[in-house]
Amino acid sequence: MTNLRLANPEIATLDVDAVVIGVVSNDSDIGLAPGAESVDRAFGGELAAVLAGLGATGDRGEITKVPTFGKLAAPIVVAVGVGSDAGSGDVEALRRAAGAALRALAGAGSVAVALPATTADDVTAVAAGALLGNYSYLNYRTGNGHKQPVADVTVISDADAGDALHRAEVLAQSVTLVRDLVNTPPSDLSPEILAETAEQVGTDAGLSVQVLDEKALVEGGYGGIAGVGQGSVNPPRLVRLAYSHPEATCTVAYVGKGITFDSGGLSLKPADSMDWMKSDMGGAAAVLGALKAIARLTPKVNVIGYLAIAENMPSGTAQRPSDVITVYGGKTVEVLNTDAEGRLVMADAIVRAGEDDPDLIVDVATLTGAQLVALGTRTAGVMANDDTVRERVVAAAGRAGEAAWPMPLPEELRKGLDSTVADIANISGERWGGMLTAGVFLKEFVPEGVRWAHLDIAGPAFHRGEPYGYTPKGGTGAAVRTLVQIAEDVAADGL
Numbered sequence: 001m002t003n004l005r006l007a008n009p010e011i012a013t014l015d016v017d018a019v020v021i022g023v024v025s026n027d028s029d030i031g032l033a034p035g036a037e038s039v040d041r042a043f044g045g046e047l048a049a050v051l052a053g054l055g056a057t058g059d060r061g062e063i064t065k066v067p068t069f070g071k072l073a074a075p076i077v078v079a080v081g082v083g084s085d086a087g088s089g090d091v092e093a094l095r096r097a098a099g100a101a102l103r104a105l106a107g108a109g110s111v112a113v114a115l116p117a118t119t120a121d122d123v124t125a126v127a128a129g130a131l132l133g134n135y136s137y138l139n140y141r142t143g144n145g146h147k148q149p150v151a152d153v154t155v156i157s158d159a160d161a162g163d164a165l166h167r168a169e170v171l172a173q174s175v176t177l178v179r180d181l182v183n184t185p186p187s188d189l190s191p192e193i194l195a196e197t198a199e200q201v202g203t204d205a206g207l208s209v210q211v212l213d214e215k216a217l218v219e220g221g222y223g224g225i226a227g228v229g230q231g232s233v234n235p236p237r238l239v240r241l242a243y244s245h246p247e248a249t250c251t252v253a254y255v256g257k258g259i260t261f262d263s264g265g266l267s268l269k270p271a272d273s274m275d276w277m278k279s280d281m282g283g284a285a286a287v288l289g290a291l292k293a294i295a296r297l298t299p300k301v302n303v304i305g306y307l308a309i310a311e312n313m314p315s316g317t318a319q320r321p322s323d324v325i326t327v328y329g330g331k332t333v334e335v336l337n338t339d340a341e342g343r344l345v346m347a348d349a350i351v352r353a354g355e356d357d358p359d360l361i362v363d364v365a366t367l368t369g370a371q372l373v374a375l376g377t378r379t380a381g382v383m384a385n386d387d388t389v390r391e392r393v394v395a396a397a398g399r400a401g402e403a404a405w406p407m408p409l410p411e412e413l414r415k416g417l418d419s420t421v422a423d424i425a426n427i428s429g430e431r432w433g434g435m436l437t438a439g440v441f442l443k444e445f446v447p448e449g450v451r452w453a454h455l456d457i458a459g460p461a462f463h464r465g466e467p468y469g470y471t472p473k474g475g476t477g478a479a480v481r482t483l484v485q486i487a488e489d490v491a492a493d494g495l
């Protein structure tokens, strides 16, 4: 774990391996971002000229390293491009700049980050961006050839920071937990292990935790989770985590999709769609991470988390296309495609969440490839049975620094899910709008009168491209910060 601290802006004598400053791009020129003043003084006011000479443009994420030759105690200055509007309260720009700088500094021991941080929110952003960029998943690397994350990060600011660093640490540690879980090979993260991990994390955080095993799931009537899990030698689980606040007036339920590996089942996926399906538990991991963070931030709201966990595998015991299952609560579903498994496990858990009498249910799932077609790899789709709730969830995501966009649940899509034998089918005859169809399916299982939002994070949960800002390759920790923000918003403003 990274040590994080705050120090005031006299950086010349700071004993660190590198000092990070910001470079702003103006029209044809570059400038130093606020926060770099004392470093610039050590360079006789010539630092911008030195950077320009090295070809720095100030483009977002650009890294330029400058040796200090004793001008500072730190041997190098790392200039990170912050774009054209730095210092204008764009906290996401601060997070990304700090994250890009820390990624470039992997292997260093100690780093001071002197980006424009004039408010407590800025300090949180710089610290969180630095911690999130300072991530690498080394659990399966052997030998010494792999750069370790930076051990000590100092955020430079004279802001009245209050608990700004603590907040950054809480958020980053939960995101890190989710990234680690998503990155873990599925052979080492079976449903049992994911449930045990959730139980451990939940208990350590002071949450109350219950786990249903495969026997309890069958006896309890959880036909969705049991049905999806029945083809695997690794049996399914349903985890319930509860956080409560004595002065809470609202209860929010989070439901996460926890498919530890999605082969597609008998409706087998092609190989190039399968290799990233270890990320199909990203929703459940996000719910776990959010509950852990919420337990540490103690907002005045009750929050209950459900993790619907199974491994989707083909075998002689697997469910067959055309099987009919009975979801928790009694509705029947014809399973026409075993690869549309997420909605089956989510249906069980959404119905179960309704029994807690929540004022709001938010579910998070790597649910459809169609989410990637519609919104690309980085932007989550947000659907809801209430316009205000949808807007509030999208706004919460924006403030948390996560890309999300409102999507409709067109009524006419329900007809495509009509089954010839059961109450509903799990896939539609309609080819277009697959993300929305999945949302329309889930809506059928939301208890009457309960407000509900659905986040499809199929793309955002797992990053296959080159790292950028504070986002590494692999598990991203998507939706954790949004779920925390929603809980805090409900605590502050009700519903």
Ligand code: BES
Pocket (backbone or CB within 6 Å): 262, 264, 280, 337, 339, 340, 341, 342, 366, 367, 368, 369, 370, 427, 428, 434, 458, 459
């Ligand atoms: N886990 C997948 C969705 C997914 C795709 C997540 C790509 C992340 C990246 C889900 O279980 C799935 O297979 N959905 C099917 C549904 C279809 C059969 C109606 C899909 O999107 O192809």
Ligand code: MN
Pocket (backbone or CB within 6 Å): 262, 264, 338, 339, 340, 341, 342
């Ligand atoms: Mn699937």
Ligand code: ZN
Pocket (backbone or CB within 6 Å): 259, 262, 280, 339, 341, 342, 366, 367
């Ligand atoms: Zn899936």
